[in-house]
Amino acid sequence: MNPQRVVGRSLWGRIGFxxxxxxxxxxxxxxxxxxxxxxxxAAVASTCSKLAGALSDGPDADVDPxxxxxxxxxxxxxxxxxxxxxEWAITKLASAYQSFYASNGSKATKAGxxxxxxxxxxxxxxxxx
Numbered sequence: 001m002n003p004q005r006v007v008g009r010s011l012w013g014r015i016g017f018x019x020x021x022x023x024x025x026x027x028x029x030x031x032x033x034x035x036x037x038x039x040x041x042a043a044v045a046s047t048c049s050k051l052a053g054a055l056s057d058g059p060d061a062d063v064d065p066x067x068x069x070x071x072x073x074x075x076x077x078x079x080x081x082x083x084x085x086x087e088w089a090i091t092k093l094a095s096a097y098q099s100f101y102a103s104n105g106s107k108a109t110k111a112g113x114x115x116x117x118x119x120x121x122x123x124x125x126x127x128x129x
Contacts, residue, residue, distance in 0.1 A: 043083060044081070044086055044123065047081040047090075051076075051090065051120065054072065054075035055072060057075065058072060066100070066105045069097040070097075072093075072097045076093055077091075083123070086123045089119040089122075090120065092115075093128070096113040
């Protein structure tokens with residue numbers, strides 16, 4: 001047997017094995033990323049449903065805007081999510097309602113609610129409408 005052929009086969013066998021391992025790991029990483037994205041979107045959808053429920057409770061926003069703001073603060077602060085952008089948007093909305101309530105409905109703080117609502121609606125379309 002020729003020693004060079006044995007070494008050559010062994011080397012190419014190892015390279016082939018490494019290529020197969022690399023491709024398998026890449027496929028696993030892609031699959032894992034897809035699973036994470038699916039789980040994340042399911043968590044966001046669940047949180048959006050909770051938001052819709054919380055924002056539908058309380059006095060009519062058109063009739064009693066300050067009372068409506070007060071009714072939203074605690075439920076919004078109780079909602080938790082693993083999505084950082086949505087968590088931040090919910091926190092901003094709760095804080096905007098808190099400021100609106102504390103100012104007894106001033107125009108300046110009403111604008112803050114509009115901005116925060118827009119942030120929430122970018123992630124959960126139509127939830128604050």
